[in-house]
Amino acid sequence: MKINIPVSKAKQLALHHTLKLSENTIAKTTMANNIITDFADVLLFIRLFIKETFSRKFEVREFFHQCFAIGYKSLPLVSVTGFIMGFVLTIQSRPALVSFGAVTMLPGMVAVSLIREMGPVITALICAGKIASGMGAELGSMKVTEQIEAMEVSSTHPMRFLVVTRVLAATFMIPLLILYADGLGIVGSWFGANIKGEVSLVLFFSQAFSHIGFVDLLPAVIKSFFFGAVIGLVGCYKGYNAGRGTESVGKAANSAVVLASLLVLVVDMIAVQITDML
């Protein structure tokens, strides 16, 4: 088949396609460059964090202040979450267990589910929403209003004062919040079990704890520390590297929640694989 196109038109078309290809190549190269730059930024941030963590001047007072802000002030939210987790899990599981005649397994099943998986992951996700976004927004607005620069001028390393204290506080407080949520989850489960039956709290707890071993508790606690570190690091990284405008504060808070939640799930997946291999 012969196509009749004038030479000038053909040249125009060829030029158009060449330009489009060049634009696509430039866009892809820029994207790849951005990803590499972001990755390098994250590595540099983590390197600086580690260096400042082990520096001689640790901000003890600010660390305890952050422990209070992260731990104590998250208690109401974590309490409600923990209680509802246990309550709902019991209500949903009870009919299946009754049909197998295994209703006595209910406390143990709920306790193992809560301590091994549901408690750490759901509490960490809730903390990612509250703590990572809070850190992202706070540090982001501090950057926009030049407070971070003011700190630097006052001979205070902002990384040491703002980031190290927050990340370490999150790393130590989130495992405690998770254990607390697990405990309240079992209480919630007892309430759930008492809607259609009658079990004493002492008996319920004794049955629940009889099914929990060291192998359930240890991996859950270890991964909780990683959840805390990830939440703190992501929240601080996003806030510390926020742009200059007020819009960037919102973006920092938003992306901190999304990335922290995603990384909590990724860490959980890796932790489950490692636990399974042991």
Place this chain on the structure above:
Amino acid sequence: MKTNQSEELVKEPVKTDTKEAVIEITGLCKSFGGQEVLNNLSFKLFNGENLVVLGKSGSGKSVLIKCIVGLLKSDSGTIQVFNQDITKLTVKELGEVRQKIGFLFQSGALYDSMTVKENLEFPLRRMKEHVNQKEIDEKIKDVLENVGLADALDKMPSQLSGGMRKRISLARTIVVDPLIILYDEPTTGLDPVTSEEISLLINDVQKKYKTSSIIITHDIECARTTADRLIMLQDGQVYEKGSLNKFEKSTDELIMAFFK
């Protein structure tokens, strides 16, 4: 030290010919992503003077003082502060030089989560490690009285007006007894009356604390009140320098646009 409203607004310039330079900038260049902001900039700040830096928005005024205090790294050139080239200092040495420099940020940069007292304590505790709580309390009381806000001690920054924030910010700057103060647009966003109060306060601080200052502004009234000497920046270079009188009488279009 209260601001004296009846004081003559145009001050007597400080004689600089016999004074030593506390800051000496030579061939300073700074660019961002290929855009040149400072281009071979050179000037001196003499001991005890208020040097006003004028220039259009985007002429590199704020970048200049951020380079001086080491918040931005210059591309080339030297910045001698008390005969130490801050572009070649280690982090520790830079920290020591920063103890001699106060910086008043354009936005005030007060720490939102701290009270006024905590804001003032923050640099004191870090820069003067050997002072005790009694000395800290006395110093804070003294500087707050100097800026006319002795009763704001327990207020949060969110409870302060724009002028009050600037005063507290100035109090935080002078609380560590700096030898040099860098003012980044100290009167921006303030009404004319408050702007004049802040300008007079800058003069009072210069007199009482014997400071040398660089005042970045495009507020001509502030420049008239505070300047011992002026320089104007254009395209990252010194476009004109001299006394207020020289600028007022200039027939150059750009300078006249500022001083009309």
